[in-house]
Amino acid sequence: MYVVTSDEMRKLDHYTINTIGIPSLVLMENAGREVANEILVWTKKHKRSNHKKWLILVGKGNNGGDGLVTARHLMEAGFEIDILYAQSPDLFKGDMITQHNITKNLKLLTDVYQNKTIDWNRYEGIIDALLGTGTKGAPKEPYASLINKVNESKLPIFSIDIPSGLDADTGILYQPCIKAEKTITLAFLKCGLVQSPGAEIAGDVIVKPIGIPISTTKQYSIQTFSLQTSVFEKKLNVNMNLPRESNTHKGTYGHALVVAGTLQMSGAGLLCSKSALRAGCGLVTWSLPRTIANQMLGILPEVMLVPVEDKKSGEWNVQSAEDIIQLSENKQALVIGPGLGRFKEDDLWLRKLWERIECPLVMDADALNIISDAEHFEKWDRKDTPVIFTPHPGEMARLLNCTINEVQENRIQIAREYAIKHKIVVVIKGAHTVVATANGDVYINNTGNTGMATGGSGDVLAGMIAGLLAQNYTAEQAAVLGVYHHGLAGDRAASKRYSQHSLIAGDIIEEL
Structure with missing residues (x-):
């Protein structure tokens, strides 16, 4: 199984979108659908109700866009969803604007975090779509205070791609950093998820395909692997x-x-x-x-x-x-x-x-x-x-x-x-x-x-x-x-x- 740095992931994304021709919105749609499916699997496994609300934390970048797509698919599955933007939608760019407009048209409940008190008892779980693999350094406000409050909630947290506050390349934990129960990472494992202490704070890590062909790894000579049976073979x-032959000594x-x-x-x-x-x-x-x-x-x-x-x-x-x-x-x-x-x-x-x-x-x-x-x-x-x-x-x-x-x-x-x-x-x-x-x-x-x-x-x-x-x-x-x-x-x-x-x-x- 391939493991990539944030820079390698950016190049693989760029190649898929601009050379192969798969639109970025398609990749984002696939990502959100996969995350939503994992939430559905988790709720069934743990016999949780899908009628209690889930809170989705949304940053201003593409990670936030994945979160908005997740919100749509969970809503279609019968979940009640609240969306909390870390920053004003006026700061959104590119695909994030498109996803925000879709969210408005569907009349999904959204709010902007302004250091408000949050009633955690209303929620079954939290989806972290605040900061993606391209983020470096400790989270700044308003992300920092929001992450601290989320960790204090004691609710199960599901991070999209990587826990917010974790360095995607080294596994270093910036402060504060989301403590995830599960991380649904997209396309390929990230280096920070297979090195301590990142591997521990990410919880159960699962890789989900989003449409980036595996062949793109050869285009950029990806040379880092997580040990799986397929890697050995x-x-x-x-x-x-391999059995031993009988005529040996x-x-x-x-x-x-x-x-x-x-x-x-x-x-x-x-x-x-x-x-x-x-x-x-x-x-x-x-x-x-x-x-x-x-x-x-x-x-x-x-x-x-x-x-x-x-x-x-x-x-x-x-x-x-x-x-x-x-x-x-x-x-x-x-x-x-x-x-x-x-x-x-x-x-x-x-x-x-x-x-x-x-x-x-x-x-x-x-x-x-x-x-x-x-x-x-x-x-x-x-x-x-x-x-x-x-x-x-x-x-x-x-x-x-x-x-x-x-x-x-x-x-x-x-x-x-x-x-x-x-x-x-x-x-x-x-x-x-x-x-x-x-x-x-x-x-x-x-x-x-x-x-x-x-x-x-x-x-x-x-x-x-x-x-x-x-x-x-x-x-x-x-x-x-x-x-x-x-x-x-x-x-x-x-x-x-x-x-x-x-x-x-x-x-x-x-x-x-």
């Missing part, structure tokens, strides 16, 4: 239900090498190795400091342990690079970083691995922190084999030398630009994990839950991605599949517990 060319499904763990964080390597196996990898070798290798014997018998000399410190050292390079031969994937820790000359150690190892790399946790502190990372050479970075927002901020807030406020574009610049795949973890590729494609995940914000969850994901890489999935496929199934496993694990709060990383592995 049509965009990524992945069969989600463990070697068929690849061999992954895990370089992870220290005395203080040995569990990270354990989680990473186990999840690589659970992802379907045929063989996993875990390389770790010798001091902790003895402690791990028999804990996960399916994994082969290969210790490196650590002089009884339980930590890594620069001399171990040659051992890892040798171990990586004939491996199909290598994950570096979970529980790795920091050590003297770790940048030299990592640079050797980066430049000499030929199999695909998954760089996680402290491997990313080493890179962020390394001088002249841009000059590190890399063989033409895939690399996947899996930072959480803090690690991404360190890589870019910016703040976490700056990352969170623009996750899609930051991931895309970094992936293109470094010719890698970037996975920015967190709510609605973002996967970006070197060709500019971005995938936004919709699985997972807050219980997965727990230590070790990222180690599980890194192992899953490495396990998929080892099975000859491309870096793009492995990253997206790993993220999606990691979230699904977390959802299954959470459903079996009294509360998401009690979820731990091992629960996620058990649901793979």
